[in-house]
Amino acid sequence: MYFYSVHARRANRLNTAGRALLLTATLAAGLSAFAQEQPKPATDATKAANARLLQELPFNDKTSFELAHKGFIAPLPQNALTGPNGNPIWDPAKYAFIKEGQAAPDTVNPSLWRQSQLINISGLFKVADGIYQVRNYDLSNMTIVEGKNGLTVMDPLVSSETAKAALDLYLQHRPKKPVVAVIYTHSHVDHYGGVRGVVNEADVKAGKVKIYAPHGFLDAAVSENVMAGTAMSRRASYMYGNLLPPSPTGQVGAGLGTTTSAGTVTLIPPTDIIGKTGETRTIDGLTYVFLYAPGSEAPAEFLFYIKEKKALNSAEDSAHTLHNTYSLRGAKIREPLPWSKYLNQAISMWGGDVQVMYGMHHWPVFGNKEVNEHLAQQRDMYRYINDETLRMANKGLTMTEIAEQFKMPKAIASNFSNRGYYGSVNHNVKATYVLHLGWFIGNPATLNELPPEETGKRYVDMMGGADNLLKKAKEYYDKGDYRFVAQVVNNLVFADPNNQAARNLQADALEQLGYQAESGPWRNFYLTGAKELREGVKKLPTPDTASPDTVRAMDMDLFFDYLAMRLDGQKADGKTIGINFDFTDLKKKYALEMSNGVLNHTEGRILKNADTNLTLTRDTLNKIMLKETTLKDAMASGAIKVQGNEGKLEELMSYLDSFDFWFNIVTP
Numbered sequence: 001m002y003f004y005s006v007h008a009r010r011a012n013r014l015n016t017a018g019r020a021l022l023l024t025a026t027l028a029a030g031l032s033a034f035a036q037e038q039p040k041p042a043t044d045a046t047k048a049a050n051a052r053l054l055q056e057l058p059f060n061d062k063t064s065f066e067l068a069h070k071g072f073i074a075p076l077p078q079n080a081l082t083g084p085n086g087n088p089i090w091d092p093a094k095y096a097f098i099k100e101g102q103a104a105p106d107t108v109n110p111s112l113w114r115q116s117q118l119i120n121i122s123g124l125f126k127v128a129d130g131i132y133q134v135r136n137y138d139l140s141n142m143t144i145v146e147g148k149n150g151l152t153v154m155d156p157l158v159s160s161e162t163a164k165a166a167l168d169l170y171l172q173h174r175p176k177k178p179v180v181a182v183i184y185t186h187s188h189v190d191h192y193g194g195v196r197g198v199v200n201e202a203d204v205k206a207g208k209v210k211i212y213a214p215h216g217f218l219d220a221a222v223s224e225n226v227m228a229g230t231a232m233s234r235r236a237s238y239m240y241g242n243l244l245p246p247s248p249t250g251q252v253g254a255g256l257g258t259t260t261s262a263g264t265v266t267l268i269p270p271t272d273i274i275g276k277t278g279e280t281r282t283i284d285g286l287t288y289v290f291l292y293a294p295g296s297e298a299p300a301e302f303l304f305y306i307k308e309k310k311a312l313n314s315a316e317d318s319a320h321t322l323h324n325t326y327s328l329r330g331a332k333i334r335e336p337l338p339w340s341k342y343l344n345q346a347i348s349m350w351g352g353d354v355q356v357m358y359g360m361h362h363w364p365v366f367g368n369k370e371v372n373e374h375l376a377q378q379r380d381m382y383r384y385i386n387d388e389t390l391r392m393a394n395k396g397l398t399m400t401e402i403a404e405q406f407k408m409p410k411a412i413a414s415n416f417s418n419r420g421y422y423g424s425v426n427h428n429v430k431a432t433y434v435l436h437l438g439w440f441i442g443n444p445a446t447l448n449e450l451p452p453e454e455t456g457k458r459y460v461d462m463m464g465g466a467d468n469l470l471k472k473a474k475e476y477y478d479k480g481d482y483r484f485v486a487q488v489v490n491n492l493v494f495a496d497p498n499n500q501a502a503r504n505l506q507a508d509a510l511e512q513l514g515y516q517a518e519s520g521p522w523r524n525f526y527l528t529g530a531k532e533l534r535e536g537v538k539k540l541p542t543p544d545t546a547s548p549d550t551v552r553a554m555d556m557d558l559f560f561d562y563l564a565m566r567l568d569g570q571k572a573d574g575k576t577i578g579i580n581f582d583f584t585d586l587k588k589k590y591a592l593e594m595s596n597g598v599l600n601h602t603e604g605r606i607l608k609n610a611d612t613n614l615t616l617t618r619d620t621l622n623k624i625m626l627k628e629t630t631l632k633d634a635m636a637s638g639a640i641k642v643q644g645n646e647g648k649l650e651e652l653m654s655y656l657d658s659f660d661f662w663f664n665i666v667t668p
Contacts, residue, residue, distance in 0.1 A: 037534045039249035039527075040508060042106035042515050045480025049516045054110050057414060064320070064416060065100065068118050068363040071126035073173050076137055081161050081263070089161045089263040090137065094246045095120050095253070105248035107515045112523065115321070115421045116253040118363070124169050127358045128311050132174065134166035139240075139257035140190040140360050142166045143313070145306070147284025150180035153198045154313065155191040155360045159263025163194025181283050182268075184213040185315035185360055186301035187220035189265060190257075196266035204268055211268060212283070214292060215275030216300035221267065222553045224299075226562050228330060230659040236329040238665065241524030243531055243538070250527060255321055255421030255520030256361050267549035274302055277345070291349060293342040295335055297323055303346055310355040312371065317342055318378045320362040320416070324423040325385065326431030328521050333435045336428070340383035347375050374417065381412050385425070389432040398441040399433040424519040453668045456495035459488075466492055470501055477509060482516075485509035493533070497667040506666075507533040529666040537662050551625050556583070556590065559621070560601035566656045569597030575655075577648050578610040585617040594652060611648040615641040 042050075080091040098120050104113035122136035130146040138157035144167070145152040156163040167179075179199050184192045195211075203209045224232070237243055240259050241251035251259065272281070274290045281288045287307040294300055297316040304313050316323065317339060325334045357371045358364040365374045392402045403426045412418050420426075440447060449455065463469040469492050477485045486509040492502040507530035514526030532538075554562070577594040591605040620639045623629045631653065634640045642649070 037504060037507070039107075039530075040511055043480065043512055045482070046512045046515045047106050048480075050104070050106065050108075050110055053518070057111060057416065057419075059110070059114065061416075064118055064363070065121070067366065068121040070364075070366065073124045073126060073132075074169065075123040076134075076169065077165070081165055081261075083161070083263065087262065089159060090165075090261045092122060092136070095258055097247065098252060107249045108252055109516055109518045109523070111416070111419055111518045112252065112255065112421060112520060114416070115255060115419070115520075116258075118320070119253055119258055121363070124173060125363075127364050128309050128356050131306075131309060131311055131356075131358070132170055133358065133364075134169055135363070136258060137166045137169075138162040138190065138194070138261045139254065139259060141358075141362075142194075143358065143360070144170050144174075145284075145286065145309075146174070146177070147180065147286050149284055150178045152181040152183060152284055152286075153179055154183045155185055156182060156198045157194035157261065158190045158265065159261040160194045160197035160266050161263035162261045163197030165197075166194075167198050178208075180209055182209065182211045183283075183304075184211065184217060184270060185303075185313065186214065186298035187217050187224070188298050188316075189221070189225070190260065191316075191360060192221065192267055193265040194263075195268050196264070199268070201268050204271060210272050210283070211270040212272045212274060212281065213270035214294065214300040214302040215273050216294060217273070218269055218553055219555075219558070220299040222550055223558055224331070225547075225550050226554065226558065227565055230661055231663075232330045234661055234663060234665070238525045238528040239327070239329045239521045241520075241528060243528050244524065249515075251524060253520050254524065256319070256323075265547045265549070267547070267553055269553060289349070291342065291346055293317055293339075296339040296342050297334060299332070303342070305350045305354070310353050312346065312350055312354045312357040314346070314357055314359045314375075316360055318346075318357070318375055319359045319422075321421040322381060322418055322423045322425065322428070325382070325428040326423075326434075328427065328525060333431045335435065336382040336386040336432060340379045340381075340386065343375050343379035343382070347372060347379070351375070377412055377415060377418060381408070381418050384409065384412070385428050385432055389429050390436060393433060393437060398443070399430050399437075400441075402433060403427075403429045420519045422520060424522060452490075452494040456491035456493070459491040460495045463488075466496060466499055466502065470505060473505060477505065480512075482509040482512045486513065493666070494668050503533040503667075507531075533666050537664060537667075539662050548622075548626055551622055556586070556588065556618075557601075557603070559625075560590065560592065560599070563656065564599035564601075566658075567594070567597070567599045568655050568657045572655045573597040575651075577652050578607045578612075579649065579652070580607055580610045580613045582613070582615045583618055583621075584615060585619065592652075594655075611645045613643040614649070615643075 076092045078093055080093070081089040083089055098113070098116050100117050100121070104110035119136060123134070125133050125135060127133055132144045134142045138159065140155055140157055142157050142163060143154035145154070153167070157166060182195060182199060199209045204211060240254050242259065244250040246252070253259070275292060277290065277292045279290045286309070289305045289307065291303040293302055293315070301315055301317065303315050303317060305311070325336050325339070351372050354371050355368055356364055356366050357374065365371050388406065389402055392405070397405070406425055406429050408425060450458070460466055460469055463472070469488065473485050473489050486506060489502055489506040489509065492499060493506050496502065510526045510530040510533070514523045514530065517523040517526060572594060573596070575594065579592045581590040581592060583589070589604060589606060591602045591607045593600045593607065616639060620634055624631055624634060631649070635642055635646070
């Protein structure tokens with residue numbers, strides 16, 4: 001994904017964004033001014049739109065349900081997981097309203113409802129001899145492979161609490177063996193965050209447990225959660241629907257899974273790195289062959305094949321959904337062309353022998369013919385997104401025009417496993433356009449557009465004022481033209497965010513779009529936007545996008561880049577500061593130079609005329625970053641030794657910006 005991304009998310013950050021921080025809190029002062037409107041029912045236009053989809057897709061095909069139940073051993077325990085203060089971490093029962101075999105409510109796209117029913121088939125499952133999965137104890141699956149001496153755990157979920165509970169469920173029904181290896185398939189938080197729930201770091205350091213990961217894993221996992229962590233986490237609160245109650249008018253899942261857990265996100269660095277396709281490892285007596293797939297669903301990712309089991313782990317490159325080539329929480333665009341080529345390579349390497357394919361989300365595919373067909377269709381799907389987007393772009397169509405006209409080949413579009421439950425054709429096509437051509441569509445009228453507030457004021461004036469705009473917009477709403485209502489009323493909301501009538505109509509339009517959305521993230525974005533328009537932004541407890549394990553995993557280059565990103569260039573403009581850092585435990589020295597409103601660092605360089613010379617350890621730096629001590633206390637205790645002007649370090653710190661998590665999204 002991802003992501004938690006860590007989707008930290010994803011991560012992505014999938015981890016703390018979209019979790020307990022958003023579940024138990026009080027409203028911020030001032031919210032009483034907003035009308036507390038409740039969700040509305042589906043309109044006739046929405047009912048008709050959802051009914052049309054029932055005629056277009058083969059809803060009578062129950063094969064996926066049979067496969068999702070196959071190998072069932074035990075259900076998830078129904079007690080909710082809570083933290084030490086009673087904070088909710090995971091509640092298997094909160095999606096109990098989504099019942100298998102039940103028709104979709106009018107307020108949920110029937111295809112998304114079907115996907116949510118499948119995802120809610122939960123518990124411990126046998127995939128093949130010696131391969132087991134725990135599903136729906138978090139956003140992702142945890143896979144457990146029985147080897148010669150112990151267990152290999154693949155992708156230990158988002159939180160240590162859910163990972164431990166998943167392993168406990170497995171151990172209740174299988175022979176009790178120690179965990180001897182962990183595999184991170186990729187760098188999104190829902191695939192590593194629970195690692196301390198299944199192993200302890202002392203055993204890893206002692207060599208009793210090995211942790212395998214793709215080349216670039218640690219850098220990708222850490223950097224995504226630091227450099228744009230606040231913005232990604234805030235947007236992830238929309239994407240995963242964590243401000244919404246689970247209900248037929250609220251959150252029904254994310255398409256990839258139900259939601260993200262709200263426990264402790266951890267990270268133990270890998271011990272063994274895979275960086276080439278064809279690399280082979282013997283892990284606890286079994287032969288693993290790897291396909292290195294960087295820049296597919298994650299910056300660092302691999303697929304692998306267990307020879308003795310004839311089992312392919314597709315990581316997150318092949319699942320029962322069209323995935324994101326761009327994540328709506330915000331992330332670097334993923335390239336669909338190499339993604340398709342990795343799937344083609346998997347067919348070439350293992351298509352002749354494979355008997356089962358299991359991923360880190362959803363349910364497996366069983367049978368050689370079925371696995372090959374699934375991989376081939378998904379290969380063609382990502383390739384088609386790339387090639388058809390560029391073909392249409394070369395015909396002169398713009399990003400939005402391409403997304404509007406784009407049609408998947410019928411065989412792909414009619415297969416439920418290729419539907420846009422998590423990604424969508426629309427936003428993936430737009431991402432592919434931007435990947436190759438950037439945000440500018442070539443029309444100079446769009447080259448330097450006014451910002452939304454200024455645009456909104458002018459549109460409202462041109463339309464004859466707020467009352468006239470709302471009157472006309474309501475007419476379009478009554479016709480079921482919700483996309484246009486959302487677009488046009490947005491101008492009034494940004495021109496006058498205190499106009500509650502505008503906010504309510506905008507919310508009503510977004511809500512109906514959410515009810516029609518097949519993509520879980522689209523539904524969650526629409527409905528969360530509607531909620532915040534009606535109620536305002538709730539200042540709830542916020543996530544820390546840099547967890548202790550993440551901070552400790554940052555290398556010094558990333559740390560100094562993080563400081564540079566936080567520097568307020570306008571405040572620092574015209575000021576100069578030079579500081580030498582000497583990290584005694586790392587035996588590394590860095591020169592830090594602030595000038596022209598930027599902060600540069602150079603490893604191995606010593607500034608001759610530095611304002612300040614600092615001697616410290618990396619552990620001291622970590623404690624300051626984690627707020628376990630202060631800069632002042634560290635200097636007073638001697639943990640940081642200072643030569644020169646102490647005030648220059650404090651001056652530098654005064655120029656560093658901090659970020660408010662609860663920035664506005666649907667209002668200025």
